[in-house]
Structures are given as structure tokens and as C-alpha cells.
Amino acid sequence: MLAFADLADFVIDNVGRQVICCNARAGVSLKTIRHLLIDQVLPLVVNLRGREALHATAVATRKGVCAFTGPAGSGKSTLAASFVLSGYPLVCDDCLALSDGAPIRTLPGYPGLRLWNDSVRALGASSRKLKAVAHYTTKSRLTDSRRGDFCSTSRRLARIYLLQRTRAGKRAARVLIEELAPMEALMGLIKAAYRFDTTDTAMLKRQFHFLAGVAEQVRVKRLVVPDDFSALADVRQAVLRDLSGRPAR
Structure with a gap:
């Protein structure tokens, strides 16, 4: 799991094929979730998937x-x-x-x-x-x-x-x-x-x-x-x- 304090958490399976956002804090916008996903989470998923x-x-x-x-x-x-x-x-x-x-x-x-x-x-x-x-x-x-x-x-x-x-x-x-x-x-x-x-x-x-x-x-x-x-x-x-x-x- 990747945790972003006071924002949201992302659960990723063992091979990087499924990413689930959970525990999004109150007031955190969809725009912020999108930013975390594409700019913070997905680069690490690339590595997890063997690239x-x-x-x-x-x-x-x-x-x-x-x-x-x-x-x-x-x-x-x-x-x-x-x-x-x-x-x-x-x-x-x-x-x-x-x-x-x-x-x-x-x-x-x-x-x-x-x-x-x-x-x-x-x-x-x-x-x-x-x-x-x-x-x-x-x-x-x-x-x-x-x-x-x-x-x-x-x-x-x-x-x-x-x-x-x-x-x-x-x-x-x-x-x-x-x-x-x-x-x-x-x-x-x-x-x-x-x-x-x-x-x-x-x-x-x-x-x-x-x-x-x-x-x-x-x-x-x-x-x-x-x-x-x-x-x-x-x-x-x-x-x-x-x-x-x-x-x-």
C-alpha cells in the first residue's frame, strides 16, 4: 500500500495490475486524487511490473x-x-x-x-x-x-x-x-x-x-x-x- 498522509491511500496488487484508491480524506478533490495516481503512484507501478x-x-x-x-x-x-x-x-x-x-x-x-x-x-x-x-x-x-x-x-x-x-x-x-x-x-x-x-x-x-x-x-x-x-x-x-x-x- 502507498499512503499519502492526510490525502489518500492506494492499494496495489503484487504484480501492479490493479490499483485501488481508498481512505480518501474529507475535502480531497478528484483532481488531487488524479495527480497522486498519475504522478506519484503509476511511476512506482511501472517498476513493480518489471519495467x-x-x-x-x-x-x-x-x-x-x-x-x-x-x-x-x-x-x-x-x-x-x-x-x-x-x-x-x-x-x-x-x-x-x-x-x-x-x-x-x-x-x-x-x-x-x-x-x-x-x-x-x-x-x-x-x-x-x-x-x-x-x-x-x-x-x-x-x-x-x-x-x-x-x-x-x-x-x-x-x-x-x-x-x-x-x-x-x-x-x-x-x-x-x-x-x-x-x-x-x-x-x-x-x-x-x-x-x-x-x-x-x-x-x-x-x-x-x-x-x-x-x-x-x-x-x-x-x-x-x-x-x-x-x-x-x-x-x-x-x-x-x-x-x-x-x-x-
């Missing part, structure tokens, strides 16, 4: 899918939204499901990005495309009905960026993309992986081998970005140059 997913947000480019992962608040969704508003289809927000094999491929999530109010203002997103996420957060879900804004098919995963903001007081720093040693890349993926039961040794072994394969097939890099919304365009250009194999400026 792997990363806590990452991703967009599709002509060179393949690029994914952004990093700690909460590092700007994954904001950066992805800046790509989407510039014409690059969204693949997922926060849960990147991956298929096994060669090449590694991404599976689509749903058309929506969760953003804080300051990100919405900085991006200039239309209020008509915003919906409340849940009653306990001020985040909004950025959605768009245009077909081209969402990638609904499986695509090759081209790059994974471990997102890192520059320290306070260094906002003038430029965008930096760094190669990672194989072990550092693997550890970054392990930190980003979803796990339903951290005591399940068979699952942990399966996941380790899968992520090792991802690190071998997909280039994983560190993406250091200024802690400044005005730098989003520069970050996009740096990522696109990197995907194209062009040297950084």
Missing part, C-alpha cells in the same frame, strides 16, 4: 529524445517547457519510462508539465493552457491540445542530462555541458530511478543491470545552468548544439 523509469522530464528533437534529470527544484520541467514552447514535442514530465533493447527507446507519458508560478510567468505561458494540479500545491499543469506539442510514439533516447544549477552568486556563469565518467553516469541514473520496494533484491539487481545498459548505450552528461530564467534560451541552444555534435561556444 524501469527515471525521474526525468524529456522532449523530442530531430536527433532523438533528450531527458533532463536532477533533484527536485533543479528546473527539469521549466527547461522542458521552454523547449515545448519553442516547438519541440513533450515526451513526459517527471516519469520517463524506458524500453529494454538496443537502442534504448522512450515511452510517452501524458501531455502536461507541472510548473511553479514564477516559471509560468517567466515562460509567458497562456493562462488558458493552465490547470490546477492539486489543492495542496500552487503548481499549475501546462497543457496544450495541439497535436504537435506532444510526442505520442516511442522514440530513440539520444541523451540524458544530469541537471545542476550554479551556486548562488554565480548567475553570470555560462551554460556548461560536461562528459561524465562511466561510473558517475551510472550513479546518476541509479539516483534517478523509481523503486516500488527498496528491499526487493531481485528488483534491485534487475534495475542495476538495466541502468548499466542504458549508461553504455546513451551518453549521459552533466548540464550546469545559471540560476536565472533569462538563461533558458542559451541552455536550449547549448543542448541542441551538443545533440548535433557541434562544439560549445
Whole structure:
């Protein structure tokens, strides 16, 4: 069972085929239940069903899918939204499901990005495309009905960026993309992986081998970005140059 204090509980069977919401607290809206299900529960169910997913947000480019992962608040969704508003289809927000094999491929999530109010203002997103996420957060879900804004098919995963903001007081720093040693890349993926039961040794072994394969097939890099919304365009250009194999400026 997955319990969300003062909100609701979810009971999941042993193989992840049935999910039941129960014990919803008084005043908890259907919108909040939906958010808990699709953004918190289902990523863990993916793992329970024998597949792997990363806590990452991703967009599709002509060179393949690029994914952004990093700690909460590092700007994954904001950066992805800046790509989407510039014409690059969204693949997922926060849960990147991956298929096994060669090449590694991404599976689509749903058309929506969760953003804080300051990100919405900085991006200039239309209020008509915003919906409340849940009653306990001020985040909004950025959605768009245009077909081209969402990638609904499986695509090759081209790059994974471990997102890192520059320290306070260094906002003038430029965008930096760094190669990672194989072990550092693997550890970054392990930190980003979803796990339903951290005591399940068979699952942990399966996941380790899968992520090792991802690190071998997909280039994983560190993406250091200024802690400044005005730098989003520069970050996009740096990522696109990197995907194209062009040297950084």
C-alpha cells in the first residue's frame, strides 16, 4: 500500500495490475486524487511490473529524445517547457519510462508539465493552457491540445542530462555541458530511478543491470545552468548544439 498522509491511500496488487484508491480524506478533490495516481503512484507501478523509469522530464528533437534529470527544484520541467514552447514535442514530465533493447527507446507519458508560478510567468505561458494540479500545491499543469506539442510514439533516447544549477552568486556563469565518467553516469541514473520496494533484491539487481545498459548505450552528461530564467534560451541552444555534435561556444 502507498499512503499519502492526510490525502489518500492506494492499494496495489503484487504484480501492479490493479490499483485501488481508498481512505480518501474529507475535502480531497478528484483532481488531487488524479495527480497522486498519475504522478506519484503509476511511476512506482511501472517498476513493480518489471519495467524501469527515471525521474526525468524529456522532449523530442530531430536527433532523438533528450531527458533532463536532477533533484527536485533543479528546473527539469521549466527547461522542458521552454523547449515545448519553442516547438519541440513533450515526451513526459517527471516519469520517463524506458524500453529494454538496443537502442534504448522512450515511452510517452501524458501531455502536461507541472510548473511553479514564477516559471509560468517567466515562460509567458497562456493562462488558458493552465490547470490546477492539486489543492495542496500552487503548481499549475501546462497543457496544450495541439497535436504537435506532444510526442505520442516511442522514440530513440539520444541523451540524458544530469541537471545542476550554479551556486548562488554565480548567475553570470555560462551554460556548461560536461562528459561524465562511466561510473558517475551510472550513479546518476541509479539516483534517478523509481523503486516500488527498496528491499526487493531481485528488483534491485534487475534495475542495476538495466541502468548499466542504458549508461553504455546513451551518453549521459552533466548540464550546469545559471540560476536565472533569462538563461533558458542559451541552455536550449547549448543542448541542441551538443545533440548535433557541434562544439560549445
